[in-house]
Amino acid sequence: MFTFGLLEQGPRGIGHLIAQQEDEVADFAQFGVDWEAHGNPALLAHHAQHNPNARDQHPFDAFSTPDAMSEVVVEPPNCPFTAEQVALLDLQLAQLVDTGSRDMAVRKVVWKEALAICQRIEV
Template identity: 40%
Template sequence: MEEIRGVGRGSYIWGRSVHNIRIERLWVDVTAGFGNKWKELFRLLEALHGLDVDNDAHIWLLQHLFLVAINADASNWAATWNQHAVSRRGERHMSPMQMYIHGLAEHGQRGIFPEHLDTMPGSSPAVNYADYGIDWDALDRPVIRTHHDQHNPHDGTNPFLIDNPSGLSHVEVPDPRCPFSPEQVALLDTHLRHLPCFGRENMQACAELWVAALQIARNIV
């Protein structure tokens, strides 16, 4: 973003994690809506059913079995969430989709060059970056605040301190390689389709599918 927009243009914000409170609020809803059931399933598989999270082959099998279902859950949840009414203090309640369309109608299409940041040289940007992105009403909600504090234990409490990092965080997410040939994957899928638990969406059936798939995978030569 700095390469495109230039340095000092508010391309991103660092500082206290209260700037992330909007996404923290959304993560609470995502977790309650569908994320927690998958998290608990994977914990169960690791604790009782042989899942080794440090084994790339196990991670591949996990994705092969459940990634499509997880993505479907995420898409269905997002579609529902985008249509639900959001309470707005002193304003008419709208769904996220209605707010998006209303914003387009009022402000036009916006991209990485927002007009309100195109200020004259030497002048201050129109946006107050110190408060930008902070949803103070959400921060006052106990559930949101608890989630925020649990995931930001080292945030600090002094709002006057600025701790600009020397670099941005980087998380390397390896792409687990398939341990099988295409023919072996087809054989695995053929065995899976004949299982009573195949295609069922409850978490008990998913656990049974993992146990069976792991055994089948171990026997493929």
């Protein structure tokens, strides 16, 4: 099957080696700019009103921060275990499986073992 596919459709998997042709842009002055909107005084006034510091700050400055930060309040989860029980869970889980593994099959085992341990812990 591979040989026939190779003969019929050509080699595959080396597409990144073939140089991609870039699209021709006829007029660079018009490319990507909405000149009607750029000349509309109402839109420019709206932009200036809602972006007062846009010209003062460099958008790629490493130390730039927004004027107003959004506040996200996160309630702590309702954990039924005490701190000692959580430590026991962590200890037993670390003895059974590799909790630092990035393999999804191992992570699935971690969750199953954690559930089994949690069911044995008395609340």
